[in-house]
Amino acid sequence: MPEGLIRATARAVRGGGQVVPAPVELIDALVAFESRYGGLVYPMITGNGMEYGLDGEATGYQTEYGWAFAGIVDGDWTRAVDVLADGRTAMAPGKASYRVIDRSVDQRLEKHALLADVRYWPHQNLTVTTDPGALPTIATEHLPVAGLLQQSAVARGRPSAYVPIVTELVTQTERPYCYQRPSLGCAP
Structure with a gap:
């Protein structure tokens, strides 16, 4: 997704569902994520791949950890992984509560590279x-x-x-x- 389109269409959804203009912090995070990781896809354990990118939607929402957006589809879990504006990733794995799962997207990639090597x-x-x-x-x-x-x-x-x-x-x-x-x- 091009930077200009992200900046023009970025929106934010507050806790109650209220749509507001996206804060600069969120827009910058969306642009940085998409420019670095957008389009990255790789296989892991199951047949579904890990997919990185905004997929045409520049929408963020407020979480208990700050602004976040769906930037990763975890093929093994077959669900979205949120990327927080500060670069951490979060999700609710299985029946567990929503939580931070990686300190950064780079850590997630390194973790998967190690798993792919040792499997x-x-x-x-x-x-x-x-x-x-x-x-x-x-x-x-x-x-x-x-x-x-x-x-x-x-x-x-x-x-x-x-x-x-x-x-x-x-x-x-x-x-x-x-x-x-x-x-x-x-x-x-």
Whole structure:
């Protein structure tokens, strides 16, 4: 969507549904987003792609986090992701409440690039059982060896810059990380 059209048609919808002229802050955010990300599409896990752009509508609305606009269609969730005027993204995933999900659109893109890279790494499902209130610990002997991950990436012709990060996570034994990620093989 051209900048001139965005500036000419931009509008804002307040909480009660009242349509008002778009504030400069919102217009600038719409223009910056569309010029940088408009038209970007890439596949993720499902067959639906992630689509970025205003799609012909320069409308913002007020949220609890400030002005926002629908700028991303998340193909995996098949729903709109809002871009806040300050660059963060927000949505209500599933039955959860509306919340900020990324600090920036660039962070979202980096997160998806990492997910696309690691999705073919060897994996193993592990089960953990703990007493209520107990923090599990990582049982590293059950986790894949980092070298295996590197071999997998090289075999696919895509050596990964993220393998050193995974190596660090595999050998980490701090309980808070494990508590947040029990699928990584946490054990009581």
